[in-house]
Amino acid sequence: MRKIIHIDLDSYYVSVEARDNPSLRGIPLAVGGKNGRGVIATCSYEARAFGVRSAMSTAKALQLCPSLAVVSGNMDKYKAVSRQIHEIFRRYTDVIEPLSLDEAYLDVTGSKLFQGSATLIAEDIRKSIQTELNLTASVGVSPLKFVSKVASDVNKPNGICIVPPSEIQTFIDELELGKINGVGKVTLEKLNKLGLYKGEDVKNFDKNTLISKFGKFGHTLWQRCNGIDDRDIVVERVRKSVGVERTYLNDIHSLDECILAIEPLYFELEQRLEKALADKVITKLGVKLKFNDFQQTTVKHKYDEMDMQFFIKLCEEAVARSHGRSIRLVGLSVGIEPKKSTDQLQLPL
Structure with a gap:
């Protein structure tokens, strides 16, 4: 049984900015374009409380939250901090699949650290990131890639969610379909029209009907909801x-x-x-x-x-x-x- 950790830094860009500038801490904050045509790249949880979201225009964000502080991004700095984060990851395993500057899968199946406990490894990674870089991360741990990714969102920010093998199917059964990667707004509406709202609904639905309506993704979704995800951690990605x-x-x-x-x-x-x-x-x-x-x-x-x-x-x-x-x-x-x-x-x- 594999042990897969998904790590996602909390509001990465704004967290780095707030870390480096104490006056920005604890306030509605966004990183993005500051002019009238700018777009929000990411925002703090304080800003999200006003309805501000990533990919929203700065003008709209300021309408929702007039007190919003908007700072221009510094990609060189974010990349430098990301390298520090990945140096921490490599202390625990070489099997790492980066998804972005602030997000990655780690396979710790063969690790002997902490008597092979993926939970204790994940907690120690979070502790190291917070102690050394003054940033917080949310983590999901399970035997399946997609479950670990979903789980890392459960206790955000600065939280951890463990889904042991014995609880995988129960977790998936109760999972809202919109939380599964690849199920966007349009797909979710189509699924809902079929009476499908949670993982259990898809698990018990006819696979061939799903494939006829959603193609290859229909087959993938049926597999996910039946606890099937054999994808390996991809250590090296080919730029396409x-x-x-x-x-x-x-x-x-x-x-x-x-x-x-x-x-x-x-x-x-x-x-x-x-x-x-x-x-x-x-x-x-x-x-x-x-x-x-x-x-x-x-x-x-x-x-x-x-x-x-x-x-x-x-x-x-x-x-x-x-x-x-x-x-x-x-x-x-x-x-x-x-x-x-x-x-x-x-x-x-």
Whole structure:
């Protein structure tokens, strides 16, 4: 039986800012864009009490919470602190799957520390992070990846939730479906229309019907709700894309304006690609637009080189989906793959 720990730092960016500036502690605080078109990256629990949320416009956040303090992010600092966090992780195991700067899975199945107790290991990791870095983390511990991830949210902030093997199915049965990774608002509404609200409902539902209505995810959801999650901890992740994007102070209202916005993004993307393409090749190009109602669309097509004109064609396709809405964000992305795997695919039979 595996022992998997999911660790998630509490309100990471704002916690680092509040740690380094005592005047920001205990108040509604957000990290994000400070101008009228900015977006909240993350916020403190004091801010969340007013309804402020990540990905919300700064203007909306300030309407909900006029006393909200908004600070610009410092990604270099967050990355540096993240490296310190991962140094702590490595004291306990080498089997680590980073999900972001402040979140990771740790497999401690083979650890001899604390007589092999995953609970005591998790508690010691939390203690080390708090003592050494003055930050708090919430943790979930179980034999399954998805259960550990859900469990880390149960006692947030600064809490721990243990789901032993004997309680896995009971935990899943009582789990609200919206808390399972991959079940977004639209999917949840569709599930509810089928009379499915908790894990137990899906567990007892016909698997083939789920697959017919939700495709591959329907099968995955049925497995999760039946306590099946054999995914391994992925120690090394292969980078599959590189992208750049900009949120604009004033909306873009036409295709011509959108095309003009692409040029500086294109050259910035070229610079970012220099290192990424050392051992990789381009496989696709993509354009993302976010509209003034915060809905977004992405157009991607296979392509094997940087090409401004191809990005423009993708942009035209994306703008056609605006249906009169103005545009607040433009992004470009490039899909990449290792050269070796691509070369193998092209070998003659």
